[in-house]
Amino acid sequence: MSSxxxxxxxxxxxxxxxxxxRSIRCLVAKVGLDGHDRGAHVISRAFRDAGFEVIxxxxxxxxxxxxxxxxxxxxxxxxISILSGAHDTLVPKIMDGLEEYGAREDTLVLVGGVIPEEDxxxxxxxxxxxxxxxxxxxxxxxEFVRENAPER
Amino acid sequence: xxxxxxxxxxxxxxxxxxxxxxxxxKIENRAxxxxxxxxxLYAHTGNADVIGITGSPGAGKSTLVDKLAETYRERGETVGxxxxxxxxxxxxxxxxxxxxxxxxxIGDMDVFVRSMSARGTLGGLSTATADAVKxxxxxxxxxxxxxxxxxxxxxxxxxxTADTVAVLVPPGSGDSVQTLKAGILEIADVFVVNKADRDxxxxxxxxxxxxxxxxxxxxFGGAGHHGADAMAGxxxxxxxxxxxxSDNDNGSPDDANxxxxxxxxxxxxxxxxxxxxxxxxxxxxxxxxxxxxxxxHAEKVRQRYAEEIRTLLREDVNALLEDELExxxxxxxxxxxxxxxxxxxxxxxxxxxxxxxxxxxxxxIEAVQAEFDS
Numbered sequence: 001m002s003s004x005x006x007x008x009x010x011x012x013x014x015x016x017x018x019x020x021x022r023s024i025r026c027l028v029a030k031v032g033l034d035g036h037d038r039g040a041h042v043i044s045r046a047f048r049d050a051g052f053e054v055i056x057x058x059x060x061x062x063x064x065x066x067x068x069x070x071x072x073x074x075x076x077x078x079x080i081s082i083l084s085g086a087h088d089t090l091v092p093k094i095m096d097g098l099e100e101y102g103a104r105e106d107t108l109v110l111v112g113g114v115i116p117e118e119d120x121x122x123x124x125x126x127x128x129x130x131x132x133x134x135x136x137x138x139x140x141x142x143e144f145v146r147e148n149a150p151e152r
Numbered sequence: 153x154x155x156x157x158x159x160x161x162x163x164x165x166x167x168x169x170x171x172x173x174x175x176x177x178k179i180e181n182r183a184x185x186x187x188x189x190x191x192x193l194y195a196h197t198g199n200a201d202v203i204g205i206t207g208s209p210g211a212g213k214s215t216l217v218d219k220l221a222e223t224y225r226e227r228g229e230t231v232g233x234x235x236x237x238x239x240x241x242x243x244x245x246x247x248x249x250x251x252x253x254x255x256x257x258i259g260d261m262d263v264f265v266r267s268m269s270a271r272g273t274l275g276g277l278s279t280a281t282a283d284a285v286k287x288x289x290x291x292x293x294x295x296x297x298x299x300x301x302x303x304x305x306x307x308x309x310x311x312x313t314a315d316t317v318a319v320l321v322p323p324g325s326g327d328s329v330q331t332l333k334a335g336i337l338e339i340a341d342v343f344v345v346n347k348a349d350r351d352x353x354x355x356x357x358x359x360x361x362x363x364x365x366x367x368x369x370x371x372f373g374g375a376g377h378h379g380a381d382a383m384a385g386x387x388x389x390x391x392x393x394x395x396x397x398s399d400n401d402n403g404s405p406d407d408a409n410x411x412x413x414x415x416x417x418x419x420x421x422x423x424x425x426x427x428x429x430x431x432x433x434x435x436x437x438x439x440x441x442x443x444x445x446x447x448x449h450a451e452k453v454r455q456r457y458a459e460e461i462r463t464l465l466r467e468d469v470n471a472l473l474e475d476e477l478e479x480x481x482x483x484x485x486x487x488x489x490x491x492x493x494x495x496x497x498x499x500x501x502x503x504x505x506x507x508x509x510x511x512x513x514x515x516x517i518e519a520v521q522a523e524f525d526s
Contacts, residue, residue: 022181023269048245053269058252065258069251072264074173101170152177 024149026077029057029066031094034084039112043079046138052077052145063090067097070107076149082113088122095126106150112136153188161192164291169261172291176266179283190283196290200232201440204298204311206339207320212346214253216320216423216432217299221263222256223429224295230262232288234281236300236310239269246270250299264288278309279463282456285313308339312459315452316439318342318432321360324352340416341439344432348420360418414442476504 028044030037037059047054055073057066070078078098082090091111098104104127111123112132120131129148132141153161160178163171175193178186203220207213214235221231235250248267257263266284270277281298288296300310311317319340345356417435421428443449477483480503489495 025177044247048247049243051243051245053239053246053248053267055248055251055267058255062259068259068261069265071169072173072266073251074170074177102168103170152174 024052024077024145025055025073025075026052026079026145027055027057027066027070027073027075029061029069029078029080030059031061031063031066031080031082031090032084032086033060034082034086035059036083037081039083040081043081043112043138043141046142047145050142050146063093063097066094067101067103070098071101071103075107076152077108077110077145079110079112082111082115085114087111087113087115088119091123091128092126095128106152108145108148108150110141110145112141153192154185157185157189161189164287165196167292169264172264172287173266175287176284179287180268180280182280186283190286193283193286193290197286198289200285200289200293200296201316201436202285202289202296202298202314203436204300204314204317205320206300206311206317207344207346208322209301211320211322212423213299213301213320214250216344216346216421216429217250217297218254218256219423219426219429220297220433221254221295222426223433225257225260225263229294230292231257231264232285232291232293232296233263233265234284234288234296234298235265235267236277236281236298237267237269238301264291264293278313279460279467281310282313282460311339313456315443315449316341316436318344318436320344320346321356322347323350323356341414342432342435343416343418345418345420346423348428349422349425353420357418357420364416364418414439414446414448473504473508476508480504 026047028040028047030040040056044054044056055069055075057069061069066078066080069075078094080091080094095104095109098107098109109128110130110132111128113134115123115131115133123131130144160171160175164175175189177183178189205213205217205220217233217235221233224231233254235248235254237246237248237250239246246269248269251265251267254263254265257265268277268281268284285296285298298311298314317339319342321343323345343360345353345360347353417438419428419432419435421432423429440449443452477486480486480500486495486500490497490500
């Protein structure tokens with residue numbers, strides 16, 4: 001299955017993860033009543049091996065908790081894994097929370113998991129940069145993060 | 153300092169979490185201008201109690217820190233936590249997992265948890281940690297907790313940023329308590345036997361007690377971390393002031409007859425249930441008042457700043473020398489020259505350093521002359 005990538009807001013692909021102490025920081029988050037975290041684990045591990053610093057939220061987190069972690073850890077990338085179908089309520093709550101702390105603009109928000117085609121435009125409108133469905137290769141995700149992690 | 157950084161600093165002092173997070177990132181990344189930021193921060197620091205917590209992996213550090221933060225919050229104090237995890241020396245990547253254990257205080261923005269990775273920088277982590285502590289201090293956190301795996305010199309340096317260091321020892325460590333003697337024993341101000349409901353906890357407490365007694369008898373170990381105090385010769389003057397403090401440590405061996413020394417108490421906790429956390433907090437507070445009353449605190453702080461100054465200067469001089477090395481043809485070429493037997497490292501070091509030393513002595517002369525002229 002293909003993943004959709006939003007190219008509009010990403011202007012300056014930069015060489016991240018090298019140079020003076022700069023390292024891409026990611027929060028891999030599981031929200032809501034969703035106990036399946038194999039995917040989140042695989043992504044965390046792959047990000048780590050790609051040289052990123054990964055913070056994993058653990059299971060069953062509330063949107064507020066994800067926002068708190070994303071703000072305090074000052075992450076470049078927030079990857080939300082949702083397999084429960086509750087993305088249309090949970091994701092907007094997280095985006096609003098980021099907005100509240102002024103973190104929405106320069107956090108690259110990705111959603112992974114089972115997201116039906118018809119729900120995708122709405123999430124994109126909320127500010128999600130890309131949605132990676134089942135079958136997306138890990139290399140593709142890492143490449144996307146490298147190219148689009150916000151320059152600060 | 154540029155306008156953006158000034159805004160960031162103002163926002164931090166006003167209590168914006170995002171600004172604190174961003175400044176810590178700048179410190180971690182050594183982003184341009186971070187030095188000016190940190191030096192501005194200093195004026196606003198000095199109000200927080202800094203606690204270091206270390207111990208072997210799986211000893212329960214994160215869980216205990218979580219409970220500690222929860223208890224401080226119940227007492228109305230704000231908390232900053234810096235959790236340090238190792239990073240891969242090969243890719244630089246890291247999974248920072250301490251946050252998962254910190255569930256009690258989640259959703260409470262007055263507990264600011266920041267994960268940091270040991271980015272394999274040359275001893276830079278302890279500087280970065282110290283600077284991050286400054287940022288949290290300036291932000292107005294009452295208690296700042298640094299959590300790290302106690303594995304090596306790097307970690308020992310990190311926890312030294314703290315006023316009070318607690319070392320966690322899981323029960324059944326058996327012989328591993330022996331290995332603790334080197335290094336870890338000297339830095340502990342409080343011992344915590346976590347998972348105290350497990351078999352072997354009593355024995356671990358006993359072993360620690362014995363170890364402390366031996367240390368006290370021969371004049372090292374338990375007293376070792378006051379080396380600074382003894383060396384500076386200020387120890388004797390404060391005799392007696394702190395007697396009452398060290399006597400009512402419930403966990404400590406009761407024959408701590410040398411009143412000038414802090415005998416590390418041993419606290420038993422079950423972090424998952426929160427048992428013993430109050431006692432632990434009392435001991436941390438007792439140690440803090442011991443430090444202040446005995447005058448050790450001022451000495452400790454002075455030493456810490458001396459170390460910070462040295463580290464900064466070393467980094468700066470190092471950078472200067474790297475430039476010098478570059479202009480001398482780059483280190484690779486020089487290394488190749490050594491490999492082929494043309495020269496040796498000592499000769500190269502001498503060649504690189506001589507012009508620098510010459511400059512310095514010239515500068516000295518100028519300074520002296522300037523003094524004479526005036």
